[in-house]
Amino acid sequence: MPRILGAALAVACALALVGCGGAGSDLSGTDASPGTPAVQPLPANIVVDYQLGGGYPPPAGIGGVVRDSTDEPADGLYSICYLNAFQTQPADRSLWLERHPELLLMDETGEPLIDENWPDELLFDISSAPHRKELSSLLAPSIAECSDKGFAAIELDNLDSWTRSHGALTDADALAFASLLTETAHAAGLAVGQKNAPDLGTRGRDDAGFDFAIAEQCHRYDECQAYTAVYGLGVLDIEYAGDLGGTVAEVCSDDRIPFSTIVRDLALATPGSPGYTFDNCR
Structure with a gap:
């Protein structure tokens, strides 16, 4: 799962317990008040570009974008804010170790447990209710920042970190x-996307409150129907070009892929950069 070094500023503000977006420090995961902004659902039948490598004018026919929380939404398009919510960003590793080591998952030797696929990312310890509550409070300013910038929704990455926790998390x-995070996001007027973890079935929607889903390579791993069975048209899929996936023709000829399926380069580069790839199956 490609992730960019972004969101460092927003998380740094959260760690300092100062909301970068003003109202963010008042969010604590409680039910929405009467003055809560309305959540705008993901529109049906739009194609969404995945722009974590940096925002750029979307290709023709695109109705939405996913951009890092340090970026800006796209004018006139449904914009989704990316936040690494279950693990630390690489740039924030020292900050978390210094200020909140008790909220990081440790191995049997007392060392922080890292994501084996992304060795600069540490797993949050979400194994207890007090830890979950404190972590959600620390992330609330970053969520509020997404809303304040004008994003319509948020992607909470690394939901499946429990699968890399060596049994410490479930x-x-x-x-x-x-x-807790979806309640905070909904209170800020943001729809919330489930990132990966199709094995959760309906529990992501019914228990956690996710509104739509973002899949990576559901064509390659034959998981698309697991998402669409739960979220219908509310599924975005990113397939990766080259050795990590099939050809564009193979991906786009699969009648089980979601309406919003794109093929991108793994680095999620911007147009004009080496390796930039974008294909729209629609």
Whole structure:
């Protein structure tokens, strides 16, 4: 799962317990008040570009974008804010170790447990209710920042971190933490996307409150129907070009892929950069 070094500024503000977006420090995962902004659902039948490598004018026919939380939404398009919510960003590793080591998952030797696929990312310890509550409070300013910038929705990455926790975390821990984050996001007027973890079935929607789903390579791993069975048209899929996936023709000829399926380069580069790839199956 490609992730960019972005969101460092927003998380740094959260770690300092100062909301970068003003109202963010007042969010604590409680039910929405009467003055809560309305959540705008993901529109049906739009194609969404995945722009975590940096925002750029979307190709023709695109109705939405996903951009890092340090970026800006796209004018006139449904914009989704990316936040690494279940693990630390690489640039924030030292900050978390210095200020909140008790909220990081440790191995049997007392060392922080890292994501084996992304060795600069540390897993949050969401195994207890107090930890989940404190972590959600620390992330609330970053969520509020997405809303304040004008994003319509948020992607909470690494929901499936429990699968890389060597048994220290469970799917129930992930869902419990996700429910706190979705409540906070909904209170800020943001729809919330479930990132990966199709094995959760309906629990992501019904227990955690996710509104739509973002899949990576559901064609390659034959998982698309697991998402669409739960979220219908509310599924975005990113397939990666080259050795990590099939050809564009193979991907786009699969009648099980979601309406919004794109093929991108793994680095999620911007147009004009080496390796930039974008294909729209629609």
